[in-house]
Amino acid sequence: MFTLISATPSPYARKVRIALAEKNLPFTLQTEVPWDNTTKTPQYNPLEKLPVLILEDGKSAVYESSYILEWLEAKYPDTPLLPSHTQVDDRLFARKIEVVADGVCDALVLAFFENMREPEKKSQPWVDRQMRKVEGGLRALGEWAEQKQGGYLVGDRLSLADIAVGSLCGYLACRWPSHGWADTYPALKKHWQMLEERPSFQDTRPSPQTMKDKIV
Numbered sequence: 774m775f776t777l778i779s780a781t782p783s784p785y786a787r788k789v790r791i792a793l794a795e796k797n798l799p800f801t802l803q804t805e806v807p808w809d810n811t812t813k814t815p816q817y818n819p820l821e822k823l824p825v826l827i828l829e830d831g832k833s834a835v836y837e838s839s840y841i842l843e844w845l846e847a848k849y850p851d852t853p854l855l856p857s858h859t860q861v862d863d864r865l866f867a868r869k870i871e872v873v874a875d876g877v878c879d880a881l882v883l884a885f886f887e888n889m890r891e892p893e894k895k896s897q898p899w900v901d902r903q904m905r906k907v908e909g910g911l912r913a914l915g916e917w918a919e920q921k922q923g924g925y926l927v928g929d930r931l932s933l934a935d936i937a938v939g940s941l942c943g944y945l946a947c948r949w950p951s952h953g954w955a956d957t958y959p960a961l962k963k964h965w966q967m968l969e970e971r972p973s974f975q976d977t978r979p980s981p982q983t984m985k986d987k988i989v
C-alpha cells in the first residue's frame with residue numbers, strides 16, 4: 774500500500790489525496806508539518822517538500838504534486854482524470870488550468886511567509902508582486918469557470934483541472950478567509966461548491982497547522 778506524506782492545509786497534497794480517492798487507490802495518510810525539523814520529507818525528496826508518495830517497498834518515492842498526478846495517471850489509467858490522448862487539446866488545456874491553479878498557490882505561499890516577517894523586515898513590494906499573480910490567476914480561472922457555467926472545467930467529467938482549482942479554493946478559504954475571491958468570481962465559487970459535494974473533497978477539507986520552527 775502507498776503512504777502519502779501530507780499536511781492538513783496543503784493544496785498540493787490535497788490534489789493527490791483527491792486523485793487517489795477518485796481512483797480508489799488505498800493509502801496510509803502520514804500527516805506532517807513540512808516546515809518543522811521533524812518532517813520526514815528530506816528522507817524521500819531532495820527538495821524537502823510534501824506531498825511525497827512512498828511506494829509499496831517503503832523506500833521509493835514520487836514527489837512534486839503535478840508529477841505524482843502524472844505518475845498516477847500513467848500507472849493507474851482507470852478512472853482517468855485527464856481527457857484521453859486522442860483529445861490532445863482538452864488534455865493540454867486541463868494541464869494549463871492546473872498550472873495556473875498551482876501558480877496561484879505558489880504565490881499565496883510566498884506572500885503568506887512574507888507576511889509572517891516582523892513588520893520592519895517585511896517587503897511590501899514582494900507581497901504586492903505575489904498578490905498580482907494571485908489576482909491574475911484567479912481572474913483567468915474565474916473566466917474559465919464562467920465559460921463552463923457550472924459544469925466541469927474540461928470535457929464532461931472530473932479532471933485534474935477541477936481538482937487543482939478546488940484545492941486552491943479550499944486553501945484560500947482556509948488560510949486567506951478575508952480574501953474576497955468568492956464575491957469577485959462567483960462562477961469560481963459555484964464550481965468549488967459543486968466539487969465540495971464529492972466525498973473525495975469532503976474527506977480532505979483543509980485545516981490550518983501551527984509551525985513550531987522559525988521559518989522566516
Ligand SMILES: N[C@@H](CCC(=O)N[C@@H](CS)C(=O)NCC(=O)O)C(=O)O
Pocket residue numbers: 780782783784785807808821822823824836837838839875882
Ligand atoms: N510545487 C510543489 C510545491 C509543494 C510545496 O510547496 N509543499 C510545501 C507544503 S504546502 C512544503 O512542503 N514546504 C516545505 C518547504 O518548502 O520547506 C508541489 O506541487 O508539490
